[in-house]
Amino acid sequence: MKPKLVFVAAVARNGVIGADARTPWRLKSDLVRFRELTWGRPLLMGRRTFESIGRPLPGRETVALSRDPEFRPEGAHLARSLEEALDRATRLAEAMKAPEIIVAGGAQIYSAFLSRAEVIHLTEVALTVAGDARFPALDPGEWRVTARETPLRAAEDEADFEYLRLERK
Numbered sequence: 001m002k003p004k005l006v007f008v009a010a011v012a013r014n015g016v017i018g019a020d021a022r023t024p025w026r027l028k029s030d031l032v033r034f035r036e037l038t039w040g041r042p043l044l045m046g047r048r049t050f051e052s053i054g055r056p057l058p059g060r061e062t063v064a065l066s067r068d069p070e071f072r073p074e075g076a077h078l079a080r081s082l083e084e085a086l087d088r089a090t091r092l093a094e095a096m097k098a099p100e101i102i103v104a105g106g107a108q109i110y111s112a113f114l115s116r117a118e119v120i121h122l123t124e125v126a127l128t129v130a131g132d133a134r135f136p137a138l139d140p141g142e143w144r145v146t147a148r149e150t151p152l153r154a155a156e157d158e159a160d161f162e163y164l165r166l167e168r169k
C-alpha cells in the first residue's frame with residue numbers, strides 16, 4: 001500500500017516555525033510527541049533543518065533535500081528534487097514497513113509538499129514570536145480538524161500548546 005504523506009509541525013500563533021535556523025521555543029513534551037509520531041518512519045527534511053538538528057535522528061531514516069552538489073548528509077539519504085525525495089522515502093517506507101512518510105520541515109519543504117499532504121499533526125504553540133521561517137497558510141476549504149487535544153504543560157515546556165490532527169477534506 002502507498003504510504004501516506006504526513007506533516008508534523010509546531011507552529012506559533014503568527015505562523016512562525018523557526019528563527020535563525022532554530023526552533024524559537026523549548027517544548028519538551030512536543031519533542032517526545034515528535035519522536036512517537038515519527039518513530040520507524042522515513043523523514044523528509046530540507047538541508048537547513050537537517051543541519052539545524054545536526055545529526056540523523058535514531059529509529060528513523062532521513063532523506064535530506066539539497067540542490068548543493070557539495071552537500072553530503074552524514075548518516076542520511078540525499079535527494080536533489082522533490083520527486084527524488086518522494087521516490088527514496090517510498091522505497092524506505094516499504095523496507096521499514098512504515099505506513100507513513102513524514103514531512104518534517106522546514107518552511108520551504110512544508111510549502112513544497114503541502115499539495116500532496118494527507119494528514120497534518122500540528123502543535124499550536126500559544127506564542128507570538130519573531131522568526132524567519134513560517135508554516136504555509138492552510139486553506140480552510142481543504143482541511144478539517146479531526147482531533148484536538150490540550151495536554152498538560154510540563155515543567156520543561158516554555159508555553160501552552162494544543163495538538164491538532166488535520167485531514168484533507
Ligand SMILES: NC(=O)c1ccc[n+]([C@@H]2O[C@H](COP(=O)([O-])OP(=O)(O)OC[C@H]3O[C@@H](n4cnc5c(N)ncnc54)[C@H](OP(=O)(O)O)[C@@H]3O)[C@@H](O)[C@H]2O)c1
Pocket residue numbers: 008009010011016017018019020021022023045046047048049050052065066067068071079080081082104105106107108109110112133
Ligand atoms: N517548528 C517546526 O515544526 C519546525 C520543523 C522543521 C524546521 N523548523 C525550522 O524551519 C527553519 C528552516 O526552514 P527553511 O525553510 O529555512 O529551510 P528548509 O526547508 O529546512 O531547507 C531548505 C533547503 O532545502 C533545499 N531544498 C528546498 N527545496 C528543494 C527542492 N525542490 N529540491 C532540492 N532541495 C531543495 C535547499 O537546500 P540547499 O540550499 O542546500 O540547496 C534549501 O536551502 C529553521 O528555523 C528550523 O528550525 C521548524
